[in-house]
Amino acid sequence: MVKRDPSTLSALDFKALISPTSPAKFFKTHWGRRHLTAKLAPRFRAALAAELCIDDIEKLFSHSKKTMAWFESLEGDYHSMDVPSARNALDLYMAGMTLYLADMATPLIMEWHQRLAAEIGHSGQRITFSVFAARRSGRTRCHYDNLENFTIQLRGSKTWKLAPNRFLPVPLHNWVTGMPPNSEQLRYARGTLPKTIPSMHKKVVLEPGDVLYIPRGYLHEVDASEDSISLFVAFQCHPWASFVTDRLFAHFVQDERWRENAVAEWKGSYQQDGAQARLAILLKQFKEVVAKLKVSDLIDD
Numbered sequence: 001m002v003k004r005d006p007s008t009l010s011a012l013d014f015k016a017l018i019s020p021t022s023p024a025k026f027f028k029t030h031w032g033r034r035h036l037t038a039k040l041a042p043r044f045r046a047a048l049a050a051e052l053c054i055d056d057i058e059k060l061f062s063h064s065k066k067t068m069a070w071f072e073s074l075e076g077d078y079h080s081m082d083v084p085s086a087r088n089a090l091d092l093y094m095a096g097m098t099l100y101l102a103d104m105a106t107p108l109i110m111e112w113h114q115r116l117a118a119e120i121g122h123s124g125q126r127i128t129f130s131v132f133a134a135r136r137s138g139r140t141r142c143h144y145d146n147l148e149n150f151t152i153q154l155r156g157s158k159t160w161k162l163a164p165n166r167f168l169p170v171p172l173h174n175w176v177t178g179m180p181p182n183s184e185q186l187r188y189a190r191g192t193l194p195k196t197i198p199s200m201h202k203k204v205v206l207e208p209g210d211v212l213y214i215p216r217g218y219l220h221e222v223d224a225s226e227d228s229i230s231l232f233v234a235f236q237c238h239p240w241a242s243f244v245t246d247r248l249f250a251h252f253v254q255d256e257r258w259r260e261n262a263v264a265e266w267k268g269s270y271q272q273d274g275a276q277a278r279l280a281i282l283l284k285q286f287k288e289v290v291a292k293l294k295v296s297d298l299i300d301d
């Protein structure tokens with residue numbers, strides 16, 4: 001078994017993850033736009049493999065704060081279940097199930113987590129480190145996720161089919177083919193969602209040490225031709241709409257009129273006149289505040 005290598009893992013920075021592409025080029029060309037394949041230096045791959053104990057599956061499973069088993073029913077539907085212990089996870093893995101190990105929390109991974117958040121200016125609370133442990137023949141149907149994410153292949157190989165999402169760019173929710181999108185997604189969908197991965201997809205085979213970045217919403221389908229272990233670094237979305245309205249919320253709730261209960265179903269109700277008058281006052285105040293807002297008012301020191 002390979003020994004832990006703290007000094008190497010402490011040197012793993014964002015540049016090493018996307019090499020040979022530079023961070024400036026990555027954020028201009030790829031982040032949120034198009035996928036990228038990169039190669040992690042062998043010493044970093046070995047250090048990650050040792051830190052996560054991929055040679056000792058039960059130990060690997062013990063690093064996860066929450067483990068889930070994913071499986072497909074005879075009808076072709078996907079299901080997941082929480083797995084209470086690393087021992088149970090090992091039994092399910094041996095029986096052929098794909099395990100999703102959420103929130104990997106070794107000391108060096110937690111250090112890297114903080115470093116990565118600072119390097120790319122993303123909230124550390126919205127970054128997650130997980131592991132997919134898939135048995136050979138494990139596959140996922142065409143879907144998209146609402147996460148910017150990197151897959152670092154640590155063992156085995158996986159074949160990805162990728163296609164940009166022209167139907168519903170920058171989604172706020174996940175979606176898998178065969179399931180209806182939720183009502184919010186339908187409001188901003190452009191046309192009909194596909195039933196399978198589009199024929200113009202790109203095929204990428206990940207081998208140990210390979211890194212794949214895919215933007216939020218990218219359509220993808222994944223097949224494990226052999227037992228596979230990959231580290232999944234995901235960046236949860238935080239849309240500008242939330243960024244701005246969260247700050248406006250913090251401002252307005254200082255005024256008690258904004259803290260009163262909104263009359264949601266006011267048409268035809270006893271409260272209709274009062275609600276309309278109150279809303280007119282609040283809206284006037286809202287416009288006055290927003291008209292004076294500067295970028296610096298919305299950015300924390």
Ligand SMILES: [Fe+2]
Pocket residue numbers: 143144145220
């Ligand atoms: Fe996915």
